[in-house]
Every structure is written in structure tokens, then in C-alpha cells.
Amino acid sequence: MKKFNFIFICLFFTAGVSQAATIRVPEDQATIQEAVNVSFSGDTIIVAAGTYSEKVTVTNRTGLVLQGAGAGLSVIDGGINPNLDDTTGAVITVNDDSSITINGFSLVGTQYYGVKCWWRTNVTVKNCKIGTRNGGVTPPAYTIRQGLKCYDNSTLVILNNEINAGDYGINYGPNCTANVMENSIYVNRTGIVFCGLDAGSVLNNAIAGTGVTYGVGIEIISSSPLVQNNVIYNFPSSGISTNGTSANAKIRNNVVSNIGYNGIMLLDRSRPEIANNIITNSRYGIRISYDLYNSENFSYGYNNLYNNSVSNYTSCTSTTGAISADPLFVNAAGHDYRLQPGSPCIDAGNPDAQYNDTDGSRNDMGAYGGCDVKTSTTSDVTPPGVPSTPVTTSVLYYQAAISWGASADNVAVQGYKVYLNDVFTYASSTNSCTLTALLPSTNYVASVRAYDASGNESDNSGDVSFRTHSLVEIDTTAPTTPSYLNMSIGSIGGYVDVILGWGNSTDDFGLAGYHLYWCSQAAGQASPSCDVLWSDDASYSTIATEQTTYTCYVTAYDEAGNESGATETKTVTTPADTTPPAPPSTVTFEILSDTEVKLDWSGATDNYSVEGYKVYRDAHAIAALDSYPRSYTDIGLTPAVTYMYTITSIDPAALESAQSQSVAVNTRPYYVPPPPPPDTTPPAPPQGLTIR
Template sequence: MTFLARHFLFTIVFTIAAWLVVFQCSPATAKIILVPDHYPSVNAAIQAAQENDTIRVAAGKYPERITLRPGITLEGGWDSNFTKRDIAANATTLAGSAMGGFSVFGADRTVIDGFIITGGKAPIMMAPDALIGPGIYADSINITVKNNFITGNNAAGIFLRTCNALIVNNMIAGNGQAGIFLEKNSAVTVLGNKISNNLTAGINVGGTELSQITISNNILQKNKRAGINAAWATGVIRNNLACENGHAGIRAGATPMLIANNTVTDNQLAGISVGAPAVDPTTAEMQAPEIKNNIITHNGEAGIHANGSGYSHNLLFANNKVNGFHPDFLWYTRLQFGGYEDMVSLEKSKNILADPLFVNPAQHDYHLRPGSPAIDSGDPDVSFNDKNFGPSLGADKNDMGIYGGPFAFPEERPANVSPVAEIDLPDRKFYVGEKILLNGEKSSDPNGDELSYKWSILLKPTGSKATLSASAKEKTKLVCDEGGYHRIGLTVTDRWGLRSSPKTIGLVVDRDKPPTAKISKQMSPVNVGDTIKLSAYDKKKQNGNELNFFWEFVRKPAASRTTFTDASTAKPTFVMDTPGCYTVQLQVYNGKKHSEPDTAHICSRQSRITGKRVVPDEYPTIQSALDTAEANDQIIVNAGVYKEKIIVDKVVDLIGVDWPVIDGGGEDNNDATVFICYLDNMTSGKVQGFVITGGGAGIFGHGLQILNSSPEV
């Protein structure tokens, strides 16, 4: 059985149970009429029935055009003895008339339950009540249609005009127009249906008078036009799966309209398309449909086409025929939103560009895998909180898509599996007095449940008063007052109380932290012949008088013969005696430990060849060459990997030879790897022949960023 069939079968069972309560409350005077035992045809039984009567129809094919009477219930799916009802095993078909027209004509306060309804077609004699040949035709009545298979009708599966209707748990497929068509101020709830392969929209709201709709928990698949076309309706569209339709997944225009917690994927046009915002005549404010908590992926046009307004807390991925995933690029972002949005506005609106991690989309299983970015990422307002676990995952906060929010149908959970605790510890040395970060965010639950955390110190040196900053959070900090070996434990527990095996990690804390070497910033560039004054003294960092200093040249021009005046003081000097770049290194000693070395590059304005500077032959880094360059210089960068971020603040030609790599390191910041900002739109400059990578992880962490400049790239 396919995933979609399982979903639909559950929906039928769930809702039939609810409707049994209604049947038990029927008045005592109601009669039960059997077809064919009491009457040979369905219409004959209807003519004999009174309000509140139930007509039970045994399995078989009934080639007649049904005209209902007010207040009766028509039930199919009974066996020939009327002892057992099974609508799947006991197929009961209302096949329409050879004369054409509708198959079933509704009446007020009627229930149609458990039939195959087919055979609606253009009438031979154009009766005024049968002009278009739908499966079910209803006008100006209250009607309930549930648990039917409505297929093979010439026009719509169900046609409603000015009706109050409940359409629940039907399969509506292969009809000549819409699966469901409604118009002229109808008020309709469409719940738990599968609507597929109809020749126009799955659900189509037409006319010129707004209807009121609640469309919830339906599957709308492979309809020739939109999954839902609600251009002439207000209301709610929630927790639906709209996939593989020929036009938009969901289309709406009027307000108020909430489109929430739908999964919209693989439709030929936009995922969700709404009209331009309209002016509310009572408030004079612009109003647009509210679009939130949806997952919208792989649609042929924009994920959301809404003129740049009305949406928040949605996940979009690979819409507008984008091959691959490029969330860091502005063009990718705008293709997801029909030409609108940038990274700043995207962050403000809380929309996400990411793979939703469906369980098996190839088999139409759009449940979320544990770890999906859509879990707990919907609108945090408690009115959108998840209610049923499963299918929802994680904490109570809204899961985006069909299986999140308070209206997701409950599902049986798979067997609960123990969560797994993991501890991430920085790969470095640790010292007394530091706050050592312990991270449990890689802990996981195979069922996707929310986890609670419990940290503990299992072992510490004798006399130690080591503490954890937050023993019940995902991350905690260990503060140690004694050197030696420490062992830390973590257990995690899922929302049902199932606990992981303990995860432990050991670390050695050193009592003596080494000093820090720090060379004060230099004024660069300088001229050949200048005396360079170095300094390691920084009163904000350390007391230089308590340290021993060790200065040396790591690199200097081959022709240089310069030396330090005194390499063991805090403030030595040297004379720049030849053009080029001098790399100096400082290490300090506090009587117990040496520091890690610090280095600085001091470069001359003059170059070996006028107008040209070569990296790394003359200058160890690209930035050191840029800092000393004059306007219009050439900076030649030979092959290699240069792990640095560079700022080009003057007009130069930056030329790579044999594709050198500039790698900004990809840190968690907004820094570009190459930032060009010489603020001159008239002159060019050049950046040529590089591989540029490693921009920061923030929204402005570009590979190459250009501000008010006009280089040739």
C-alpha cells in the first residue's frame, strides 16, 4: 500500500468514528430503509423516505440519476444481508442515467456516504437542473458528502452553488472539470480528501461572490491545473499536500486568507501564488493573504509568488527550476520569491532556504526526517503549536509543512528508540579559571523527539570545586579551580522519558597558563632608511616587566643586513635597510612557560621593481603587498593557497598566476574574503586569475564584495 493510500485510509477510519456519534443521536422516529430488500431502486426508496430516515444500499451498480429529499442519509457499502458495512469490499455504484446530466442531485440536510459516484455527463435532453453533468450537484442547501469515490464525471466531481457543505474523506479523481467546484457565497469545509487527476483544478472556487472555505488535510495531486484555486474565497487553507499539479500548488487572492502548514512540491508553476495586496475599505490598510509555516519545494516557478509581502516562517528549496542548492546567492533567493527578497529581508521574515529532508519524496512520503530544518521552525505563537506526536517531531513549537501545527491528523508513532548523547569539546589545551565550552547539540533522537539534557561532573581532582554553568541545557561551561584530570558525563532524555546511555569525556586541565605574546600594531608602510620601533608592551593585556622577550626575524629581503638593537627587550628597533617586507616574530617567557609566537609584517613603500610587487617572493601575504602598494601598481600573486581575508582600498591590478587560492576561512562572521572599496567609480583596477573561497557564514560573508568601486573582474 502506498504512503498516500495509507494516509487516506487513516483519515477515513478517524472521521467515520466521529460520525458514528452523530448517527447515535438520530431521533427515535427515524426509519432504516434497505435497497434492494425494501425497494428495488435507490430513487424508489428516497421517495418513500421521510426526514431523518437512513437508506442503506447493498453492494451493486445502480444505473439511475439520484434525486435526494431533505433530511435523509444515503449509505452505501452494505453486504447483501445488511449485517456488515465495508465500503471498500462492498462497492456500491451510483452510475447515473443513460439520459445524462448529474449522477446525484442533493437536497437540504442530506448525507451521501460510501458510494462510487460516476456517470455524470452532458444530458440528452437539456433539463434545467442538469446542465453540466457533475457527479454531485447541489444548489442553496446544507449537504454532507463523505467516504465516497467520485470519478468519471463529465464536469466537476462535486458542484456546489450557494451551499453550506462538509466534504470529508472522499477520493475525487478523473473528473472532466474540477474535483470540487463551488461558487456564489458557499461556505464549505473540505477535510481529509484525496483529489487527483481532474482535468482542471483539484478544488476551484469561482464566480463573482466570495465563498468561505476551510480546506484542511487533503492531498491534491496531478490535477491538470492548480491543486487549489481559491481566487474567489476567504478562509483557511491548512495542512494540505499539493504536489505534481499542472499549474500552481495553491492559488488565492482575497483576504482574509490563512495559508498555513501546507507541503507544496513539484507543481508546474508557482508553489503558492497570491494576487497583489488589496486595500481594506474599513481600515484603508493594505491586506494580503497570510502565508506561513509551509514547506515549498521543487516547483517550476517561484516558491512563493506574493509580490513581496504577506509571508513568514516558510521553508523554500529548489523552486523556479534551480538545479542544485545555492542559498548564499542573491539570485537564488530572489528566484524562490518571484524576484523579491534578499538575505536581510529573508532573515527578518524568518523564512528558511534549506533542504527540508523529507523521508522519501520519490515515494511521496513527505514526513520530515529527524534533524530537518523545518522541525520547530514555524511561527512560535502558541496557537500554531504542534499537538499530535506523531506525525509532528521535536518540541511543541510548530513544525513546518503538512505534519505540523495543531490541525495535523494524529498518526501512530513508530517504536520508540533510545536517544544518543554526544559531547563536542574544543581541540585545544585547557587551563584553570577558563570557561570550557561543552556542547551537546550533536546529540540526536532517532524518532526526532525533543531532548532534555543532564550534565554532571563524574570525576575531578581532590579538593576541586569545579562547576558547570548550566547542567540542564544543550551547552554548558566547565570552570575549574584545580589542575588535573576531569571527567564529564551527559545523558539526554526524549519527550516520552526514554533516556540515552551516558556519554562521557575526559580532559586534563593545566594549572599554569602560558603568557601571551603580542606585537603592537605597526604604521605600515614605511620608507627605506627608517628606524622601525617595535613594542610588546600592552598595559591592557599584560605587564611587560614581568616577562622575558625573544625577538627574531622570520623573513627579510635577501640583501638586508639589519639586526635588532636589543632582541631581549620589550621595545627593540631595527633599520629598514633595503626595499621589501620584514617579518618579525615575538615569543615571551614568564619563568614557567613560553608563549605561542606572534608575528608582524613591516613592508617598505619602495618595491624591488617600480610599480610591481610579487607575492610571496617579496611579500609573504597578499594583504602586506596591498598595504604597501601605490595607486595603479601591479600585484602579482603566484600559485599557492593564501589563508587570509583581504581589503583592496586603492586602485591596483591584482593578478593571479596559475590560479592561486584566496581562502577567507569561512568563519562565523559577515566578512567577505575579498572586499574592494577604493570608492572610485571612474577608474578600473583589476582582479584576475584567482580561486576565491571561504567567505564568512553570515549573510554578508561573500567571496567577493565590491563597494562603490568599478574593477574589472
């Protein structure tokens, strides 16, 4: 039977001819995984706003795009994995030799990974929110242990996401290609870890520690990434840690603040470039492990190490361009590490032209200087322009298509929010949308707002009003007639059944179901009993009675009440019942008194049905009962006597089963209360005797 769900699905139009397909969820496929299963390489899967309770696995797809309505709008809930040490658990898994873009989702659930990328994959994750954290406890509780995991020989691009993870925000395995840009990362343990990478870049990220015992902002193990223009704060252990053969790593123009121990920690044989950084309010500024060979020859210039409580330089020294002065942040307590005018860090970085700021001037120390900084160091607070008033392009009884003029923005419009009767219903990345699953014969008012990547929203557009049609106004065509009807007598579950099957019908607006025009006439019945039955699919069965003639024909009908022509009429007659029922399989008893016994028994079976039961005591029938309840209380018995009970079952043809297994019941002896004990206590003497 046709059912409607209130889902708002966006229409997307592309120019030109392409072999790639667009699959919409839930309009074309009910779930994201079902859409992935039917997709091909190069397809785009557009996921409407809503929560999808599933885990998604992508295998052998190249160039696949998963497009959500935006973080917080399209939510993939991977559910609860009771074993958080189970490393197979991930909200999204991308298997070997796949390439995919994941854009505009929230990934939630209690799983080990948010996104897991196996070997030789190429994955881009952007504009997503991964994981959740409960900031009401210390340390915060996270539902996902690792935000994103990239296994060997893969490429993982991570752009403009919010990542919340208990262990690792991002974890790169050996020989991967890493590009981590413009993300906000919150973790109890390690923000980003690199292990065995020859290259990669970490640019313009904010990485915050929330743990209390151990935590590192960026951990570089035998890798050589470019780490630049990042803000790293509040980690218990180290802001940046290098280990192994990390000689070619470049740590430039970062702010490292409020670290429990080391602003930058160098271990083993690592010797990265460290330039133009600001390291403040930590225990140690730059610290080198004592077992690192030739550490006394290490010196660092063009960094500002200020207010680090134990020392600014440990097992190393400062050199040309090193300063130690208040950097004059705009609001360090609020983690706004931009420089105020007059900061000693302005134009104080390495004067080599390769480090120059984007305007060509000498490098400013800290996260907002250098050549790779974002072109704007202030937040976008300008909302997009107001969209033009929507217009309806088609209105049916359950849906309406609307479109509107595109908005302009100082950066870029990310999408549009569609409001139906002043309630936000869907976010669209294009300037058209089809609102489905509407109510028929109902008035609606739609309006649109534009929004950008910074969350700025325009004012409401003008309203467009429309009224959906009633179904009967537009649907005047009956469904097709079922192509055949089969009717037979068979056995289902041990019972004689009348079984019907017929050809499926079709309808231009969707089939509602089938009517069965049904008659039955038992032997000796003067006229048949008729009824109209209903089925939502092309089959029906019912338990039959003996020696009964059944006739039936079938029609199809739609939601508008249009009814198809009838199938041919079919007739079957059930045979006389010659098979007695089976006896009850178990009989139990309860002695209620010395003269009463209660019997209970299990239900019996018959090829037609069981109509009742007989109770026998000592081989004599003492009661005939209906089929329910299967219980009988025998009264007026003699105490201290053994009785034998059996039960038989009766069917509608009055056929009686064999006797059930007998049960022996010993009634209680007649109870005679014992005589009272003899009275051996003399009466009390009289009181108050007087003599006159």
C-alpha cells in the first residue's frame, strides 16, 4: 500500500551531457548505503537534510561524491558500538582503490572512527562535523575515538571541518599524502599524527587540547610535513612534537600557547626547521631531548618565545632574530591570536623573501603571517544577498516545484534554506527545489534564505503561496486490471487454506491496493455469504472450512478511488473432512481441595480447525467444551481416590481425536480435625465472699 513520508528533496540541474548520474536520498534510494550500492564511478549522491541511522561503506568507486545539505542538516548516525576498542567500527569506511568526496555532513555515533580510509584510497572530506563532545565533564566525553584515519599509501584531504575525537583527530599512516587545511580540531589526546610521510601540509587549523593527563597538538614521526599558520593550545604534554627522521619538517608561523610542558619538543634524530613561531605560556618553549646527539649545536632564530615558566630554550639556544616579548594578541583568553597594532611580532619574522607575508612585506611572526596564510584574517560577517521571491513551476497533489533567483555574497553562497509555512524544511545547494510528500488540498507558503560558509544568513525572500490539488482533481485514470487470477486449495502451517495470487497492476499516480470480491457457501447453506476484502499486494490466503465453495474476482484501486476492471471469477470447493484432529499433547492438573481438581491442556491441531474438546474421567466423557479456554474444573469428587483423566479434540466435522496421554490424580483424604487437648486447669476460686 502506498505510504507518504515528509521529505524535501532538492532538484539539481547540470548543463551539457554526462554519463555520471545523480542519485537523491531518500527520494531515489531510502538510505545512503543503498544509493552507494547502485552508484557507479563518477556519480553524485545528494543527501537531503535529516538523520540517517546507518554506517556507510564505499568500495571500488572512483570520483564518487557524497553531497550533504550541510553539517548539522544531513546527519549520518553510525549507532553505538559497545566495544570502543573495535577498530572495525567507522561511520564511513572507504575501501581499497576508491576515490570519494564527502561534503556537508555531521558524522555521529559511538564508533572507533568517523572516517576510515583503507590502503590506496583518495578521499576528500570537507565542510563536515565529525563526532560530538560533552563539555560538561572533565575531560570532555567524546563519542568517536579517532576522527579520520588514513592507512598506507593513501591521499586524504581534510578541509574546513570540525573534528571531535577522544584519541586522535587525524591519524595518517606511512606513505600517505596529507593536506589538512582550515579545520577546528578538539581532542583529549593528539590533534594530528603523521607517521612515515615524505610530504604534506597542515595549514590554517585551530587545534585545541581538552585532556588533562596527556596530549599533543601535532605529532610528527619520521615525517616531513609543512606545518604553518596553525593555532595550537591547551595540550597537557606538547604543542608540536617531532620524533625519528623528521629533518625536513618545516614548522613555520604557528602560535603555540598554554601547553602543560613543551611548546615544541624534539626527540630522537629529528631536526626540523622552526621559524617565525610564537610560543607562550608553556613550561618549556623549544625543548630538545637530552639523548639527542649534538643537541648543544642546535640554535633557533626568528621565533618569539615568551613567558614560558621554566625556560624558553632547553638543550638549545636562541640566535639571530629571536625575541622574547609580549606578542600583544587581540584576545588570548578567547583564543584570538591575531596581533594588535604595535605588536613586536609584526615584521619581525625571517626577512628572507620566501617567508614574506601575502602583501609582500616582511614576515609577521605567528599564525597570521607568511605566504600561506588565508587571505582574510578576519571572520566573514557579511550575509549573502536576499534571494528573489520564489515561483512555483509545477504543483501537484503531493508535491510542488519552486525556484528563485540566485543570491550574491562577498565570498561565496554555500546554499539556500527553504522555509515552508515559516518552518525550515530543507537546505539546497542550487536555486530550485521540489517539496514532496505534501498534503493534498492544502495551502502552503514558501520562502528562501541564502547562507554562506561562515553561517551568515540573508533575510527572508518574499513569499510564494500555493495550494496543492486534491488527488481526484488530477487522477482520473483507473489502474490496470490484474492480468490473471489463480485460486487453489493448499496447506499452510498444517491447515487447509484457500490460496490466491494475481498479476500486479500499475497506476499513473501509484497503486493503493486490491479489492477481493469474495463469497463462500458451505454445504447445506441456502445462499452464499459475500464480502469485499482488501490486500496491499498481489496475494491472499485464508483458512478454509470443509465442503465449502469459494468464489472470488479481484480489482485494483488507487488513492483517488479509481478502480480497475475485474479479473475472471474463480471457484474452488474444499473436500469433506475425513481426518480427525490430533489430541492435545500435554495435560496438567492442580488439586484444589479434597473434592476438586483443575485440568489444563495444550491446543490441538487439525487440517481445518479444532472446534472443541471432551474431558474423560475414568474412560467416561464428563464434559464437552469449546475450543477456548482449554481448562476444566471437576468437582464433587471423593476424597482419597485416584482418578484417570484424558482429553480429546473435536473438529467441525465432529471427528474426534484419539485420547490424550492420561494423567492420574489422587484427591486429598477427607480432613478430620483432631480433638482438642484435655482441660487440666481447675477453675479459679470465687472472689468477694462475705458472711452476715
